[in-house]
Each structure stands twice: as C-alpha cells, then as structure tokens.
Amino acid sequence: xxxxxxxVFTALVVGCGSQTGEVAGGxxxxxxxxxxxxxxxxxxxxxxxxxxxxxxxxxxxxTAPPTASDPPVASDPPVASDPPVASDPPVASDPPxxxxxPTTGWPAGSWVDPSSIGEPWxxxxxxxxxxxxxxxxxxxxxxxxxxxxVAWRFPRDAPMCSLSSVGGVQKEWCGVGWTGQPAxxxxxxxxxxxxxxxxxxVHFLDGITGARRLPDFTTGDLVKGSVTxxxxxxxxxxxxxxxxxMRVIAFDRDEPVELWSLHAEDSGQPLxxxxxxxxxxxxxxxxxxxxxNSRFHVVHLRRGYDxxxxxxxxxxxxxxxxxxxxxxxxxxxxxxxxENSPLVIGDTLxxxxxxxxxQGWDIAGLAIGIRxxxxxxxxxxxxxxATLVPxxxxxxxxxxxxxxxxxxSHELGQVVxxxxxxxxxxLVWAIEARSEAPSGIWSTPAVHRDLLIVATDDGEVLGIDxxxxxxxxxxxxxxxxxxxxxxxxxxxxxxxxxxxGRILAFDVADTTVVPPLLWEVxxxxxxxxxxxxxxxxxxxxxxDGYMYALRDRx
Numbered sequence: 001x002x003x004x005x006x007x008v009f010t011a012l013v014v015g016c017g018s019q020t021g022e023v024a025g026g027x028x029x030x031x032x033x034x035x036x037x038x039x040x041x042x043x044x045x046x047x048x049x050x051x052x053x054x055x056x057x058x059x060x061x062x063t064a065p066p067t068a069s070d071p072p073v074a075s076d077p078p079v080a081s082d083p084p085v086a087s088d089p090p091v092a093s094d095p096p097x098x099x100x101x102p103t104t105g106w107p108a109g110s111w112v113d114p115s116s117i118g119e120p121w122x123x124x125x126x127x128x129x130x131x132x133x134x135x136x137x138x139x140x141x142x143x144x145x146x147x148x149x150v151a152w153r154f155p156r157d158a159p160m161c162s163l164s165s166v167g168g169v170q171k172e173w174c175g176v177g178w179t180g181q182p183a184x185x186x187x188x189x190x191x192x193x194x195x196x197x198x199x200x201x202v203h204f205l206d207g208i209t210g211a212r213r214l215p216d217f218t219t220g221d222l223v224k225g226s227v228t229x230x231x232x233x234x235x236x237x238x239x240x241x242x243x244x245x246m247r248v249i250a251f252d253r254d255e256p257v258e259l260w261s262l263h264a265e266d267s268g269q270p271l272x273x274x275x276x277x278x279x280x281x282x283x284x285x286x287x288x289x290x291x292x293n294s295r296f297h298v299v300h301l302r303r304g305y306d307x308x309x310x311x312x313x314x315x316x317x318x319x320x321x322x323x324x325x326x327x328x329x330x331x332x333x334x335x336x337x338x339e340n341s342p343l344v345i346g347d348t349l350x351x352x353x354x355x356x357x358x359q360g361w362d363i364a365g366l367a368i369g370i371r372x373x374x375x376x377x378x379x380x381x382x383x384x385x386a387t388l389v390p391x392x393x394x395x396x397x398x399x400x401x402x403x404x405x406x407x408x409s410h411e412l413g414q415v416v417x418x419x420x421x422x423x424x425x426x427l428v429w430a431i432e433a434r435s436e437a438p439s440g441i442w443s444t445p446a447v448h449r450d451l452l453i454v455a456t457d458d459g460e461v462l463g464i465d466x467x468x469x470x471x472x473x474x475x476x477x478x479x480x481x482x483x484x485x486x487x488x489x490x491x492x493x494x495x496x497x498x499x500x501g502r503i504l505a506f507d508v509a510d511t512t513v514v515p516p517l518l519w520e521v522x523x524x525x526x527x528x529x530x531x532x533x534x535x536x537x538x539x540x541x542x543x544d545g546y547m548y549a550l551r552d553r554x
Contacts, residue, residue, distance in 0.1 A: 105394035105421065109346030111283055111363060117345070117392050118447075122231025126185025126192075127532045129341070130226035130279035131444065131484075136343045136387050139446070140184075140533035142489035144505065147519060148538065148550035152210030159545020160199035164222050164242065173198035173222055176541020178442060178482045179279070179341075179387075180529030181226040183237075184539055193539055194251075195547060196223025196239055203547070204251055207537065210549055217256040219243050226279040226341070226530070234303050235311050238287060240276020246289050248301070250311050259313050264293040267320040271295075272337040272354070277385075279341040284367060287315070288344070290351055292337035294323045298366065319371060321361070323353040331355070331379065332404060340387040340444075348375070348420075350396070352384035356408070358398055360420060376423045380416050381408025386484075387444040389452070391466065395428065396420055397452055402440035414440045415454055415462075417469060429469030433462060444484040444530070448492070451511045455481040455494060463511065473514040475506070483540075484530040491518065493538055495527025501542050503527055503550065521550055 106114035112134045120126075120141075121133035132138030161174040175198055176182075182195035184207050191207035200221055204214035220243030230236040235252035236259075245261040264274035270293030280289040287299040302314040324336045332355045342351040347364035349372065360376030386399035398416040402409055413432035420426060433456050434440045443455040451472065452464040459479025463472045483495035490509035496502050500522035506515035524544030531540040538550040 106390070107346040107348065109348070109364060110367075111347050112344045114345050114392075114394075117390055123233050124185050124187070124229065124231055126183065126229070127181075127534060128183055128185055128231050129228040129281065130179055130181050130530070131341070131387060132532075134281050134283060134344045135390055136341060136444070137390060137447065139486045140488050141535055142491075142533065143536050144489050144491040144493065144533055145519075145536060145538060145550055145552045147552055148521060149553055150521065151537065151549045151551045153549075154203070154205060154210045154547045156210075160197040160201070160203075160547075161545055162199045162222065164198075164200075174545040175525065175543040176529040176547060177222070177224045177543065178528045179226050179277070179444070179484065180224070180541050181279075181484070182532050182539045182541070182547065183227050183229045184532050184534040184537075185229055187235075191534070193547075193549075194227055194229060194237055195541065196225065196227055196241070197541070197547075198222050198224070198543075200241070200243075202227065202237065202239055202249065202256065204256060205547075207534070207539070207549070210547075214251055215255045217249055217258070219245070219247070224275070225277040225339075228280050228282060230282055230303075232282070232303075236303070236313070238280045238282065238289075240278070240280070240289070240291070242275045244274040244276075246276045246280065246291070246297075248287075248313050248315065252311050259311075260315050262289065262297060262299065262315075262317065264291050266317065267291075267293065267295045267297060271322075271324065271334060275337075275339075277339040278351075281342055281344060283344060286318075286367070288342050288349065290323070290338035290340070290342055292339060294336045294338060294353060295320050296323055296338065296342070296349075296351060296361075298363075298372075319366065321372070321374075323351070323359070324355060324357065325377075328353075328355045328357050328379070331408075332382075332406070339385045343388060343390065345390055350376075350388050350390075352380075352388060352398065354383040354385065356380040356382045356384055356400060358384065358388065358396075358418070360423075376420055376426075378418060378423075378426055379408060381406045381410075381412055382414075382440065385442050389445050389447060391447045394419070394421060395466075397445055397447070399441035399443065399445050399454060401438065401442060401457070402434040403438045405437050414456075415445070415452070415464065417452075417466070431462075431464065431469060431471065433460070434458070442480070442482040446485040446487050446492075448487045448508055449511050451508070453485045453487065453492060453508070455483065455485055457481070459496070461485065461494065463508075463515070472512065475515065477504070480526075480528070482528040486531045486533060488533040493531045493533060493540075495529065495531070495540060495542070497526035497528070498522075501525045501527045501544060503531070503538065503540055503548070505538075521548075523548060 193205040193207040201216040219241035222242040227239040237249045240246040248260045275292040278290040297320045349361040352358045358378045361372045383401040389397040396418045400414045413430040415431040417428040418426040445454040454462045457480040461475040477496040478498040492506040505518040523542035529541040
C-alpha cells in the first residue's frame with residue numbers, strides 16, 4: 001500500500017499578468033469580445049509519527065443484494081407556481097474589474113454569499129447538483145441509515161448498459177460512472193430522483209418507490225457526470241453528454257423535452273474533445289458550464305413560462321473563455337479539458353483543468369455586462385478532475401491525479417491547500433498521495449470538522465488534519481476509489497471497487513481516530529459514482545448497471 005508523507009513548502013511565487021488576447025499562439029482565434037486570457041510568470045517552488053491505518057476487507061462474492069418488490073408508479077406531481085423571470089443583461093467590452101480577492105477569508109459578493117458554505121441552496125429542497133450547492137459543499141440531509149437494506153434497485157429488469165467507443169474501440173458501459181451523483185429533491189408532495197446513466201439516458205424516478213415518474217430521455221452517448229436541477233423551482237434539468245451537447249431539459253410535460261442545447265463547438269474548435277462531464281451551476285438566471293472542449297461558458301437562460309403554463313427558456317451564450325493559456329501548453333501540451341464542476345464563492349468563479357491549472361475569475365459585473373477577468377492562477381502540475389473544495393476559513397483544497405510525472409507534481413504532491421487571499425504566494429501545505437502513474441486522486445475530497453477526507457486511486461481514504469497538513473488516519477479499501485466521500489450527521493458514505501462493489505459507512509464523529517465501519521452493502525461491481533443522502537435514504541449508482549436506494553427497514 002502506498003505510503004503518504006507530508007511535504008510542507010515555505011515559498012512559491014506565481015504571478016498573474018494583465019496581458020489579454022488570444023492564447024495558444026493564436027492557434028484557435030476567437031470572435032471579438034468573447035474571451036480573455038492572461039500570460040503568467042512562474043517560478044519553481046522550494047521543496048519542503050506514522051498515521052493510523054486500517055484495512056477494510058472485502059468479501060470475494062459478487063452477488064448483488066436482493067431488491068424490494070415493484071411498487072406502483074407514482075402519479076405526476078403538480079407544477080410549481082411561476083417564479084420571476086430575470087431580465088436580460090447586455091454584454092459589454094472588457095472594462096477593468098470591480099472587485100479583487102480580499103486580504104483574508106472569502107470575499108462577500110452579489111452572486112453567492114460565502115456564509116452559505118455547507119448549507120443547502122435554492123428554493124427547492126434537495127441535493128440539486130454535484131455536492132449540492134454553488135460552493136460544492138452541501139452533502140445532503142439525514143438521518144443516515146443505521147442498518148440499511150436495498151429499498152429498491154433501478155431498473156428492475158435488465159441493467160442500464162450501452163455501447164460507446166473510446167479511441168476507436170467500442171465497448172459496453174453499464175450503470176452509473178464518475179461522478180454520477182444523482183439529484184434528489186422535493187417537488188410538490190413527491191421526492192424525485194434524476195440522474196444520467198452510462199446507458200446514454202437521463203432517468204426521472206420517484207425517490208421513494210424507484211418507479212419511473214417520466215419516460216427516459218435518450219441522448220446520443222454516455223452521460224458520465226452529475227445532472228443539475230434548477231434551484232429556483234423551474235422544472236428544468238441541465239445535463240451534459242458524451243454526444244457533444246449540454247442540454248436544458250423540461251420535465252413538466254408527459255415526457256421530458258429538450259428545450260435547448262449548447263454544442264461543444266459553439267465556442268470554437270475544441271482543444272481536446274467534445275464531452276461534458278462537469279455538473280453545471282445555475283445562478284441568477286445564468287448557466288455556468290465547463291466542457292472537455294477546454295472552455296468555460298456562461299449562458300443567460302431567460303427562463304419563463306408560456307401561456308399554457310409550460311416552462312420556457314430563451315438562452316444566449318454571453319461569455320466564454322479558454323481554460324488554458326500559453327504557459328500551460330508550454331508546460332504540459334494540448335491534452336487539456338475541464339472535467340471538474342465549477343464553484344462560485346462571493347463574486348469569484350473557481351475551476352481547474354486537466355493540465356492542473358487552478359483558476360479564479362472575477363464575475364462581479366457579469367450580469368451588467370462587465371466581462372469576467374482572471375484574478376488567480378496556480379499550477380499544480382497534473383490533471384485536476386476532482387472538484388475544488390472550499391472551507392469556511394477561506395481556504396481551497398485541490399486534489400490532483402498523477403499521470404504525467406512532471407517535476408511539479410513531484411515537488412507538490414497530490415493534495416494541495418491554497419490560500420486564495422494570497423494569489424502571489426497561496427501555498428499553505430501539500431501532501432504526496434500516489435504510487436506509480438497513473439494514480440493520485442479522481443475523487444472530490446470532503447471537509448469534515450477539522451479534517452479533509454480524501455479518497456485515492458490506490459484505495460486509501462485519508463483523514464488529513466486541515467491545519468497541519470498531516471495524515472491523521474488511513475483506511476485501506478479495494479481501489480480504485482473514485483467515489484467522492486459524502487459526510488452527513490458524522491457518517492461518511494463512500495463506494496469502493498471490491499469484487500462485489502460495496503457501499504460503506506463509517507463513523508467520523510471522532511476525527512482523531514480511525515473511523516469504525518458502521519455497515520456495508522454489496523452491489524454487483526465497482527462503485528465509482530458518488531452518493532446523495534436525503535431524509536433517511538442513500539442514493540448511489542454502481543457499474544453493475546443499477547441505481548440503488550438504501551434505507552433502514554420500516
């Protein structure tokens with residue numbers, strides 16, 4: 001098993017220049033007034049008792065658990081009343097920015113109140129997107145089951161599977177993949193569960209019974225990421241697929257209907273590919289969406305209702321930017337995409353890319369036509385597919401893969417804590433968490449009390465002291481562990497890749513000791529998707545072809 005050692009750095013200087021213009025040597029010229037880039041100056045960083053470890057043995061069986069009998073199909077819920085429609089802001093040329101990062105902590109802002117970190121979001125009760133909120137920090141609502149059984153498994157017949165090509169080779173994909181966290185929410189008197197599957201479909205289920213509330217919506221390829229449900233009560237789902245499209249889907253009809261889509265080539269020639277894995281955000285009638293085309297997009301949705309009471313949108317792409325710059329291409333080449341889910345804190349948009357470039361963009365004036373400007377740049381050396389994680393103290397945690405073997409990834413490691421209030425010298429600490437390439441971290445970490453909980457490709461789950469940057473304890477699971485740890489009511493829920501593909505729960509109330517195992521439920525294959533916890537039920541998909549609902553016997 002991989003050893004993990006803490007590396008503490010004392011100095012790093014990363015400047016963020018003010019020069020704007022085309023990037024990548026003009027390789028992909030852009031329409032005027034659509035994209036900005038800054039060319040940074042970087043300098044190399046200075047390199048700077050044994051933790052507790054417990055192995056959680058996996059049984060060798062591969063038998064899936066029994067499922068409950070088929071319940072009746074729930075009736076359609078009533079349509080929510082019309083929320084207000086936001087006005088259409090103009091988009092202007094590039095003026096100076098109107099806000100900067102503060103000297104300490106997170107800045108206040110008009111987009112997302114920093115005090116909402118860890119809290120639910122929007123007027124719709126539920127876990128509406130990956131990690132539940134614009135700050136990607138709401139994991140759900142308890143109680144967490146104490147001795148769960150499989151309440152239902154979807155589908156009840158054949159598993160969710162489809163054929164898709166990778167590198168020209170066609171293979172079968174089944175179940176729910178990374179990140180694959182379902183959206184669960186209350187609409188009228190009903191609990192809805194919406195998720196995308198590797199069968200290339202978006203599924204609309206009753207969260208209590210597991211029955212279809214609507215027919216499946218079929219895309220043209222895999223749906224690997226997490227869907228986003230509109231937080232303002234509009235019956236809309238936002239979801240990307242491997243078929244090149246980010247879609248807006250209405251679910252207030254007899255069947256789901258695509259109202260609009262954004263093609264990966266609408267913002268120019270993709271730098272890498274045309275998939276959409278990142279879960280988008282919806283804020284103030286704007287859609288924030290990152291693509292594997294290595295571009296970030298903001299769309300003004302103009303949501304409303306027609307004379308028949310059906311939801312409508314009239315979208316406009318108001319801004320996009322490259323996720324790369326010349327320096328990054330010099331450092332790692334052209335294998336650059338954005339797969340992690342964006343977050344917004346105050347008036348700053350945060351995301352990273354597969355080249356390891358962590359970025360903060362000032363969006364304070366976006367709604368009144370002021371173009372965003374990059375105000376933070378930090379290179380961690382390798383692919384960042386995990387979503388960035390904030391804490392309430394104004395810190396940002398970055399989980400990094402180990403694929404390229406760059407000098408930078410050797411110097412920093414794979415778990416990095418940054419202080420965004422110090423953009424020229426943000427590094428607080430860094431920890432190595434890898435074996436041989438490919439390894440590192442695909443899973444998004446979780447902040448819990450004084451810990452950062454990190455799951456690695458090698459199968460380790462690390463409890464890291466957030467202040468000291470030292471590993472306090474380690475769990476060893478069958479890897480890879482791509483499932484992102486979810487913590488609700490001091491219970492950690494996560495999936496592993498044991499032969500039977502388990503869903504496990506650990507007691508993390510005492511952060512100073514190795515968490516004891518509370519329960520485990522086998523599926524039929526690796527569980528790389530992330531769980532959602534809502535009102536006594538754990539919802540999680542498996543690569544065995546099924547979505548599971550776990551709850552206590554009644």
